[in-house]
Amino acid sequence: MNYETQFVGDSAVAIDADDRRAGRKRLLLIGGGVAVVLVAVAAWISMRGGDAPAAAPAAQVPVVTVTSPGQSVVSRTVTATGSLGARVDMPVGVVGEGGMVARVLVQPGDWVRAGQVLAVIERSVQVEQVRSLAAQVEVARADAKLAQAQLDRAKALVGRGFISAADIDQRTATRDAANARVSVAIAQLAEQRARTGRLDIRAPASGLVLTRAVEPGQIVGSGSGVLFRMAKDGEMELLAQVAEGDLPTLRVGNSATVIPVGGKDQYAGRVWQVSPVVDPQTRQGIARIAVPYHAAIRPGGFAAVTITSGSGSAPLLPESAVQSDPKGSYVYVVNGKNMVERRDVTVGQVSDAGVAVTGGIAGTEKIVTSAGAFLTPGQKVKPELLKAR
Structure with missing residues (x-):
């Protein structure tokens, strides 16, 4: 009995060990299968994930603001620079014989009228000459008056035979010569007065004094050059x-x-x-x-x-709509297929109202107003019309 019992117990132990080994093999096979499935799923996900970023941009169409400017009336302007000056620059110098400057009556920035005295020349000698000539005029007039009186008396006596016709002629000639000497004296006086008057430096016309180049005490003459500019x-x-x-x-x-x-x-x-x-x-x-x-x-x-x-008339665009590169100025136009096209343009006047485009577009196109630097020709976009302010 004891030997049989021992045999049966050993057999049961061996059977249990075999069952355990078989279970471990099944678990290993199942685990390997699950691992293969997981690897396959991961590979499939990674392949779908790699394709997604490439397809995303194609699905995203940028929205751009566009405008159809039409035709606007724009001013054609020319810009330039230059120097300022008097429209009529009048140099003023010595007209007469000159002399020592007694007084200067104006300063730069003063307004003067035509004929106004700008500077006075000392004239004591000329004044005495005028007085002398004025006295000579009076002497000549007195002589002419006497000659006229003598002629009148002679004419009264000629009818009585006391004075001959020859004497009348002689006295008439004397009277005429006296009157001529009066005219000469008056002319000489007027000449001297004119010379004295020319000593004053006067404004040739009304205007603004710009510069002054003369001072009291200065000796001036015909060669002194420009004393004032107006x-x-x-x-x-x-x-x-x-x-x-x-x-x-x-x-x-x-x-x-x-x-x-x-x-x-x-x-x-x-x-x-x-x-x-x-x-x-x-x-x-x-x-x-x-x-x-x-x-x-x-x-x-x-x-x-x-x-x-x-x-003239020309499309008027915002400055942001006009791009430039080494080839020149251009704009982006959105065509009927909502694709971007480059259009070379000629730019005219630039003002606060915008940029006048004188060539390249008619004004009826859909012009991209902004973000043009981020677009490329042929790119598909979604246009959005700019709302009027």
Whole structure:
């Protein structure tokens, strides 16, 4: 009994060990299968994940703001710079014989009328000469009066036979000579007075005194040069240096806006002369712009000017819509397929209202107003019309 029992127990132990080994094999096989499935799923997910970023941009269409500007009336303007000066610059010097300056009556910046005395020359000698000649006139008149009286008495006696006709002729000639001497004396007096008057340095016309180059005590004469400079009627002008290509567009009477350097104030003016020649070196011509007097308009100064040379119709775009590169200016147009096209344009006047486009577009197109730098030709977009303000 004991040997049988021991045998049966050993057999049961062996069977249990085999079952355990078989279970472990099944678990290993199941685990391997699950691992393979997991690897396959991970590979499939990774493949779908790699394709997604490439497809995403194709699905995202950028929204851009567009405008159809149409045609607007824009002013054609020409900008230039130049120097300021008197429209009619009048140099004033010594007209007479000159002498020592006794008094200077004006200063730069003074307004004077035509004929007003600017400086007085010492004239004591000339005054005495005038007095002498005035006395000679009185002497000549007295002689003429005496000659007339003698002639009248002679005529009264000629009928009685006391005076001959020859005596009458002689006395008549004497009277005429006396009257002629009166005329000569008067003319000499007037000449001397004119010479004395010319000693005064006078304004040739009304206007503004710009400079003064004479002081009391100074000896002046015909060779002393310019003693004063004046601007006739105070009128100023700008000598604008205009490019050769802009000269044909200017006309006498065109309005202009002048801004002196260093200031912000603007002054209205008008073109009164356009140069008929062009400087062969600078390829520029002169447009002379008349400007009314103002304290800020100083002759010799520098100023900028904008001349309105006319008006016309052109599309008006925001500055952000116009791009530029080495090839020139261009805009992006959205076509009927909502794709971006590059359109080369010619830019005209730039103002606060926008950029006038003089060529390349008609104004009926859909023009991208912003974000043009981030677009490329052929790119598909979603246009959104710019709302009027």
